[in-house]
Amino acid sequence: MAILNCSISPDAVSRIHDLLVCLGKFGETVGIEARPEKFTFTALNSSRTAYAAFSLDSSSFFLSYDFDGHASATPGRFTCQLYNKILLSAFRSRLSENRNADTPIERCDISIEEDADATECRMVVAIICKHGLSKIYRLTYESVEIMHALFDKSTASSGWKISARVLREYIEYFGPRTEQLDMLAKDGKAVFTSFTEKIVDGKEILKQPLETAISIHVEDFDNFSFAEDMHIVISVKDFKAIVTHAETLRAPIVASFSRPSRPLQFSCEAQGVHCEFTLMTTGDYRGESAPPTPRPVATAPPSRRTSVAPTAPSPPKKSTEMPPPAKPASITSQVQKRGFASLQRGISRASQSQDPDSLFVPMDADEDRAWDPPDYENDDGEDLLGWDASGGQNSGFQPTLRDSGSHAPSPRATRSTENEESQKMSATQRLSQLHGLFD
Known part of the structure; x- marks a missing residue:
């Protein structure tokens, strides 16, 4: 006994074909649900993250629509399931035809038969053409409950x-x-x-x-x-x-x-x-990008990946300037002795009270002045500055000063400079004779 009998126009056949093609991109099977007010095609993908439903209005889409809800196992509705490829084979009649031209199809009749005593339940699609021709497709369906996705607008x-x-x-x-x-x-x-x-x-x-x-x-x-x-x-x-x-x-x-x-x-x-x-969707609120952003890969050596200056001292660069003279021993000893001025004054006072056989030899007044505390206001700057000939940055406790022009050059350096000047060639052309490109 048929629980549904309906007819559709040739344009409606092409629209059903289009929606079946779209449903085929969501799943292999198509669910069908018939109600008195509409006829629905549904599809759910395998991961159940996408659901598609096409509802055909019974009054505007169909030429005629007759649904017997009392004959259905579920009052008021009927559900079944078919493979998408089977339905496409029935609604593919106009695929090769020009939709704007006249078509041999007059209408399409659809009926759904459900009988509890029958071994097979069928959906019959009859394509009625001109001149009395017709194509009939008997499709076997499976009675299943159709799942719908709920969405609260x-x-x-x-x-x-x-x-x-x-x-x-x-x-x-x-x-x-x-x-x-x-x-x-x-x-x-x-x-x-x-x-x-x-x-x-x-x-x-x-x-x-x-x-x-x-x-x-x-x-x-x-x-x-x-x-x-x-x-x-x-x-x-x-x-x-x-x-x-x-x-x-x-x-x-x-x-x-x-x-x-x-x-x-x-x-x-x-x-x-x-x-x-x-x-189903994913994403976030914070404005961060969902696709993966590639991280830049440094192609420079590790020493060039940072702009922070290194803390380790760099080795001294070679220079063609005059090397500093050797540090005088008197200045070096004087700077070192002044660091222990208070200790040496105590020793000198104790040495005066000792007998001649003592290990400490008394010093005269001139030598005693060398042990006095440093007077930075009256002393000359030359007594406080010294050359660091060792080339090290932390060679001593006292700060050193590198100066390439504060001292007179040595005779050896003067002779080497004169030899270099003598080896130079004199000018072969006066500056007044030089002309530019545009003179």
């Missing part, structure tokens, strides 16, 4: 609406092997970025490191309500399938969502077909 505080034709022009730029799509609102534009996160054998190397980003100005949208720096990440494959089908209906696409990690729904409606696509 009242909680969807964000969304946008745009023409499918506009999006169709942009999705062609997305790479064929990219997997994810990041949607972001920033600086008055909607940014759609396609990327992939696949790596090669766990080596943290992206198989397809290409990222493609397109920006659409907010003014191109009919409605736009999207918080800035909020990333919504979905599947590129699902997005392409949705936009492609919406473009065939010539209908605008409406996106409704609330926040990342919550379901997002795309919807469009035209010609008696209401489409809903519910997708």
